[in-house]
Amino acid sequence: MIVLGIHGGVIPTQHDAGAAVVVNGRIAAVCEEERFARYKGAFGHLPVRSIQACLEQANIRMTDIGLLVSSGNTHRDLRARIQRYFQHYFGHVPPLLMIEHQMAHLASAYYSSGFDEAMVISIDAYGDRASGALAVGENGALTVHQRLPQFESLGLFYAAITSYLGFLVSEDEYKVMGLSAYGRPGIDLSPIVRLDDNGLLQMDTRYWQDALRPVSRFERYFSPALESLLGPARQPGEEITQRHCDIAHAAQTLLEKAVTSLVRTFHSETSLRRVALAGGVALNCLANWRILQLPEIDDLFIQPAASDRGIALGCALYGAASNGDPIEALDHVQHGRSYDEKSIESALRTSGYRFERCDNTAEAAAEALDNGRIVGWFQGRSEFGPRALGGRSILADPRNQSMKEQVNRAVKYREDFRPFAPAVLLEDLGEIFECSRASPFMTVTYPVRPTWQPKIPAVTHADGTARVQSVSASTLPLFHSLLKAFKNRTNIPVLLNTSFNVRGEPIVETPADALATFARSALSELFIGPFRVSKFTPAP
Numbered sequence: 001m002i003v004l005g006i007h008g009g010v011i012p013t014q015h016d017a018g019a020a021v022v023v024n025g026r027i028a029a030v031c032e033e034e035r036f037a038r039y040k041g042a043f044g045h046l047p048v049r050s051i052q053a054c055l056e057q058a059n060i061r062m063t064d065i066g067l068l069v070s071s072g073n074t075h076r077d078l079r080a081r082i083q084r085y086f087q088h089y090f091g092h093v094p095p096l097l098m099i100e101h102q103m104a105h106l107a108s109a110y111y112s113s114g115f116d117e118a119m120v121i122s123i124d125a126y127g128d129r130a131s132g133a134l135a136v137g138e139n140g141a142l143t144v145h146q147r148l149p150q151f152e153s154l155g156l157f158y159a160a161i162t163s164y165l166g167f168l169v170s171e172d173e174y175k176v177m178g179l180s181a182y183g184r185p186g187i188d189l190s191p192i193v194r195l196d197d198n199g200l201l202q203m204d205t206r207y208w209q210d211a212l213r214p215v216s217r218f219e220r221y222f223s224p225a226l227e228s229l230l231g232p233a234r235q236p237g238e239e240i241t242q243r244h245c246d247i248a249h250a251a252q253t254l255l256e257k258a259v260t261s262l263v264r265t266f267h268s269e270t271s272l273r274r275v276a277l278a279g280g281v282a283l284n285c286l287a288n289w290r291i292l293q294l295p296e297i298d299d300l301f302i303q304p305a306a307s308d309r310g311i312a313l314g315c316a317l318y319g320a321a322s323n324g325d326p327i328e329a330l331d332h333v334q335h336g337r338s339y340d341e342k343s344i345e346s347a348l349r350t351s352g353y354r355f356e357r358c359d360n361t362a363e364a365a366a367e368a369l370d371n372g373r374i375v376g377w378f379q380g381r382s383e384f385g386p387r388a389l390g391g392r393s394i395l396a397d398p399r400n401q402s403m404k405e406q407v408n409r410a411v412k413y414r415e416d417f418r419p420f421a422p423a424v425l426l427e428d429l430g431e432i433f434e435c436s437r438a439s440p441f442m443t444v445t446y447p448v449r450p451t452w453q454p455k456i457p458a459v460t461h462a463d464g465t466a467r468v469q470s471v472s473a474s475t476l477p478l479f480h481s482l483l484k485a486f487k488n489r490t491n492i493p494v495l496l497n498t499s500f501n502v503r504g505e506p507i508v509e510t511p512a513d514a515l516a517t518f519a520r521s522a523l524s525e526l527f528i529g530p531f532r533v534s535k536f537t538p539a540p
Contacts, residue, residue: 001066001323004054004094005316007104007308008033009046010081011072013215015170016308017047018384020316020335021054025325029057030305030313030335030384035509041170043217047312048089053337057381062086065094067323069315073098074128099318101127101311102147102279105303108314109278110137111321113301114329119272123148123259124279125155125170127308132279134266140321145269152203154258155281156221157193160208161251163221165244166234170217170280176248177284178419179240181463183249191229193254199261240417252286259287260294273298278314282306283386285445285467292444304333304441305385313384332475333441334391336382339511344529347511351519355533362478365527366485369397369495373524374411376500378514379478383507387442388499389469390423390479392507392514394523396496398422398456403496410522414503421467422459423497425483429470432456432494442469458496469497 001024008017017033033042036049055062068086072078079098086093099107105122120135120142131153134146158176159169167175192207210223220233227233234244263275275297282288283306292300303310321327348355358364361379368375377393388394394411396403408414421442429435434447445465453460460466473480487493500514501507502521508514511528518526518533526533 001320001325002060002064003067003069003316003319003323004051004065005069005312005314005319006047006051006082007071007311007315008042009044010078010085011075012044014308015041015043016311017042017045017050018309018312019047019051019054020313021058021060022316022320022325023058025320025327027313027328027330027335029054031057031337031382032309032384032506034506035336035382038506038513040504040506046085051090057337062090062092062094067097067319068094069097069099069319071099071101071104071311071315072128073100097319097322099315100130102130102133103142103144104311104314104318105278106133106135106142106144106314107318107321108305108310109276109301109303110135110142111317111327112303112313112330113276115274115276115299115301117272118274118276119263119266119270120276121263121266122279123154123262123277123281125159126150126153131155136270136272137276140327145266151205151209152201154193154201154255155279156205156208157203158251158255158281158284160222160226161247164226164230164233165248166236166238168217169221173280174283175415175418177252177286178461179245179248179417180252180286181461182417183245183247184242185249187230187246187250189250189254193258195257195261199265201258201261255281255284256287256290259284260290263291264294264296267296274300276301276303278303278306278310280307283443285443286465288444289446299437300444302441302443304330304387304443306443307386309385331440333383333385333389334381334476336384337509338381339529341529344511344531347515348528348531348533350512351515353515353533355531357530358527358532361527361530361532362481362485364532365395365482365525366489368525369395369486370489372397372400374407374522376514376518376523376526376528378500378508378511378526378528382509385441386499387469388497388507389441390471390476390497392500394498394500396458398458398494398496399490399492401457403458406522407496407498412498412503413521419461419467420459420496420498421469422456422494423469423471423479423483425480425487425493426470426472428487428493429468433466433468435468438472439468439470440472440475442467444468455492456494459494
């Protein structure tokens with residue numbers, strides 16, 4: 001069966017609109033609306049362009065869809081609204097199945113994991129009147145054991161701290177995680193969230209709930225009670241002080257304790273030793289490392305688009321599984337739109353930049369990186385999810401301590417404390433990082449081995465860790481060849497890898513997007529398809 005999963009738009013506060021097509025259990029396409037709308041998060045957008053992109057990438061028509069699946073089944077009028085906009089934009093409405101938001105998260109994790117039997121956990125802000133769910137996946141079926149209360153939410157706790165520290169909710173939570181490495185113990189957040197004697201979470205929602213609940217992410221997500229506890233909130237753009245770092249550290253430490261307690265408590269009920277994880281909190285890669293360290297846990301899979309970006313995929317996989325289709329495990333995220341050589345060359349000619357065809361793209365890029373150039377890398381299909389994983393990446397030399405500052409300041413235009421992730425050859429992973437398993441999606445932070453920290457300082461965070469992407473030749477052959485070529489030149493099988501965008505914008509989607517970002521940042525070189533563009537040879 002051909003299944004189309006969708007998310008976003010009909011409810012104004014919905015974000016991360018997107019679509020996914022699964023054909024006979026195989027992922028054919030996953031596209032995010034923000035990449036086409038050029039509005040990060042695509043708040044309030046219908047996923048019309050992402051649906052169309054999925055249909056084109058899968059080479060199908062709307063009338064070929066056997067089942068349409070959406071989350072949001074607790075919203076009484078959502079079914080009718082979806083049917084109406086499908087009729088308006090596409091002239092056809094496939095049979096429609098409505099499921100719960102948390103079930104979509106659970107399905108995205110379980111069916112992507114390749115696990116036959118596992119604990120499956122969603123930890124979210126909230127959706128469909130729950131902040132998460134605990135389920136068991138077994139023999140291709142999901143059985144929900146518990147739904148977590150809507151407002152007693154770890155996601156809302158972390159959102160409140162994010163807002164209190166002057167950052168943007170539903171976008172900047174990872175800044176709090178990064179800032180926590182600079183903090184010191186001493187801030188007491190136990191009045192907000194604590195564990196009882198049985199290891200169960202106890203939350204005082206007054207710190208993020210009051211009479212004026214936010215209806216926009218630009219509003220404050222904390223109540224006056226939080227300022228009474230911690231003092232005045234940081235204003236956006238205000239200097240970050242040690243106190244702010246200490247609060248971030250306390251929030252991160254508390255989140256890690258809460259998440260691991262949740263996993264251990266559920267393990268005590270199920271005795272299962274594998275975990276599949278989704279929901280926005282699952283993007284906290286420091287907490288994920290803590291889960292992996294638990295003696296009760298043998299294996300962990302985090303859906304790489306764990307936030308609401310993965311809801312459309314979860315809907316499509318749920319529909320396919322309900323039809324009895326065997327689901328293929330997820331081994332890469334380059335399921336977005338592709339751009340042929342002709343369209344790339346057309347964009348290059350329009351740009352005014354001189355360009356040349358590379359005989360060996362990987363070797364040419366490795367040479368540029370070895371010479372200290374900061375490189376844009378646009379190859380193959382777009383990735384889905386928040387991470388660039390070798391398709392739409394900005395790359396740099398990890399050996400240069402100043403490279404982190406250069407990329408943050410002159411390319412990404414973002415805060416200096418923000419860390420960068422390493423991409424590493426899979427075959428060299430264990431030598432450099434305290435990691436004994438493939439980590440292809442940048443979903444877990446691992447310690448950098450002490451002997452390697454001075455060798456790759458640009459991707460080693462203040463706490464000696466790194467959010468690792470392992471790269472295999474079988475899934476990402478060209479990116480693997482680039483890392484191999486860089487290793488042959490430098491004896492370092494690692495590159496600094498960050499998403500191809502500037503602060504506040506989505507990852508580039510089209511060749512024109514890539515060239516626009518190249519033109520207005522300090523990128524030195526752009527390798528786009530088989531072509532190389534350099535700022536050192538602009539057209540007259």
